[in-house]
Amino acid sequence: MRADHPRRRTLAAMLALAGLALAGPAPSASAQSAGATPTAAGEAAGWPARPITLIVPFPAGGGNDAMARIVADKLSGALGQQVIVDNRGGGGGNIGTRAVARAAPDGYTLLLGHTGTISVNPSLFATAGYDPRKDFAPIGLMATMPVVLLAHPSFPGKTVADVIAAAKAAPGKVSIGTSAVGTGGYMTAELFKASAGIDATLVPYKGTGPLMNDLVGGHVPIAFGILAPALGNIEAKTLRVIAVMSRERFPLLPDVPTADESGLPGFESVLHYGLLAPAGTPVPIVAKINAALQALVKTEDVAKRIRAEGGAPLTSTPDEYAADIDREEKKWSALVRRLGLKGD
Structure with a gap:
């Protein structure tokens, strides 16, 4: 159901009034991009010179797709080149995510990152084929969404x-x-x-x-x-x-309790969305995208659209997103191991 559906206008309007950290040792985006060659670093000065592909590792119409399309149009204007959303579903999100991990680190292929694909799948699927810490350069967070x-x-x-x-x-x-x-x-x-x-x-x-x-x-x-x-x-x-399932009550639903306060102390499950690039992407390119992403997420237009999808706007530096990935991966991989879960 689209965000502009008549049955959702009232809640969408309420969401526009709503407003919804993470820590832990993790490799910095700078460290991940340090492997960029002098040639690649030189190319960053003229970047972007052609359209950019933003891969969404799920079919069109879902939450990941919605988040990607919210920022793609605005990023196109901010960066001066079209940002094209490319839906590559399959394998529980692994196929599209793996494609970005293996793409050239030139700033022209980006990934819509999501807790499931980045922090769950590498331990859940034996055939995921990527390492969330080694294969990506985190750019920045854009939203959270409580389950x-x-x-x-x-x-x-x-x-x-x-x-x-x-x-x-x-x-x-x-x-x-x-x-x-x-x-x-x-x-x-x-x-x-x-x-x-x-x-x-x-x-x-x-x-x-x-x-x-x-x-x-x-x-x-x-x-x-x-x-x-x-x-x-x-x-x-x-x-x-x-x-x-968030630690705090969601502003859209102020009368709905959290799991923590209604029978399950300490329980939390919040999805995190952000942008990533292949590891080795030049630091200046990562920094340029991060600056554009932070600026647009802070605009009322983008914030309203994120809230209309049931999320909360959130910005971060590349290093903060790297720490977020590290913390979430540790949490979910521990659960996968403890319960012996398998996605294959």
Whole structure:
């Protein structure tokens, strides 16, 4: 459902009023780009001289695609060359991500980075084929998006504590819908099960669309997912939000509690979006894109569009994004190892 759909105008307007760190040792973007040759560094002075490709490792229409298109047009104006969005789905996001890792480090191929592809997949998929720390030069963050726990109106539970109690009362009988294995919704569900100590049946769908259809139809009682595809149904009261998985309440939904305050202390699952380039991309190019990205994310127009997708604008330096990747990868890879999860 597009952000300008009539059923979402009210919530989109509220999002425009909303406003939503990470640390840890990580290789700096400067260090990752230090391998650039003198020739490449010289080319940076005239960059960009031709269109730039921004690869989205998922099909058009999803959250990753929306985030990419929000910034692509504005970056085109800021950089003086067209930024073309190229959707390369497949392999849980690995195919497109791997293509950028192997691309020439000349600033003409960029990646829409996402928690799932950058911080989850390398440990979840044995065939991912890239290292999040060695194969990319982080450019900067652009947004965060909390995962939410959604429910069909017929589901009796009203709180996270209710969901946990229901699962403990009937082990394996409570079904939880998610998007595909390895995505933010799926990993959040696995983290939820492990943190709550419950036995529930996960039902992964190939995409967010089929998941929302089954949730609205009552074929699956609850689900973990992102907010944007559910906005219209929440407004129409055909779905309700049990909790947000961020540490702080989401400004759009001030009356919806966090998981932390409603039965699962310390729980957090927030997706992070940013731009990356192949490792070895000249530092001046990384810095130029970062400056343009920070400036546009701070504009009210772009901030509104990010909020209309259920996200929160966020800017960072390349080094801060590198630290973010390091922290998130450690968190999710530990879960993958502990539970023996496999995406292949």
